[in-house]
Amino acid sequence: MTTNSSYPLSKRQRTVKSRSLSFNLLCVLRSERQRNAIPLGHLLERLGERSFGWAILLSSLINLLPLPPGATLVTAIPLVFFSVQLVLGRSYIWLPPWIAKRSLSRSALRNTVLRLRPISRRLERLTRPRLQIVFEPKVERLVGLVLLCIALALFVPLPLSGWFPAISLFITGIGFVERDGLVVIAGLGLGLASIVLTVLVALSVAAGAETIMH
Template structure:
């Protein structure tokens, strides 16, 4: 009979990185998503939003961002409705990863993605066009920065560095009433992230990461930073939309003048 690990009771005083590290140890060789969500307790909302937002920032084919936007919208809606814990479909909660693989991921040394390393180390950046075009070779320090090195910090170490910037502050920004507002805002950001707007997915994605850290660490300063990021996202999307509408009107008038 396969031993079943009992998840540690949620400890609201533990940092996000401490919880992640503790999940790497258990009797069951498989780590389920349910165990991960339960380990974060009430902070599960911020943890899931943070992880999905980080994954959404990776390069994906057109429409790939919507895959992450849908669960973020679901989690944010639950947060706005003041649910006590995260609810996800049963089939998704049963998703597993080998605990040994999980530990290796946390201990893996940070490096740029393989495709980016190959492009920087072997390629050049074209600038301009036509007769004014030129090719820029990346400098040695840029090439050195993206190389995969055994002395580079691990994923867990990088997360702990980010956590040092956060701490419980401004409790009024992380209370129950604030959760309702933050949940609604995260829904809007996830919807923006799914829009086919140039760079329109990166800005909402980064803002969702900031909100996720603020929720997990109970940091009102990060929540305020998320609100500022939301305003910037709204202005950017509005400007892009206005530009697109103006271009469509201009093309329409041009065709009208032809006929």
């Protein structure tokens, strides 16, 4: 069903819409409470689709979990894989078994979703289908290329360097799920800024190390 954005949403519609992502995800996690860990492929199936939006959203959440230093060298791999598929022009995510079977801690994922609700709820209130040109095949490939660069920034083993790219990918994922091109562009812009920040931090660390050595 297509929503005409020319008409204001009712109070009830706004309430349902404002919880469309985090609420649905929390409901799925609650229904899986008998599991300590949930495979990524199973979680995507429970959410009802294997779209790029949900795949990017969940993968960014993985990188926002409390993880030991250097863990992003592993957790960023699915994001790179999904971005490459987007660059290649695929319509839906294909999950190889080694990614589909990757288990996520249910409690840690739930806590991360709750922690990010102030961000996600504000975005969900603002999102609506717009700037659909972003989702045209040729443009989506360019989006995928930018996402790939942002995902690669997660591999840089610097303190907190992965947090900003992961947040930008989280925002981009919301934009994809809601088909809001403006939110996708905002997420990509934040991601590019995070790459610049990562480069500056890396240069500062390198300069500091050189100073100590000499």
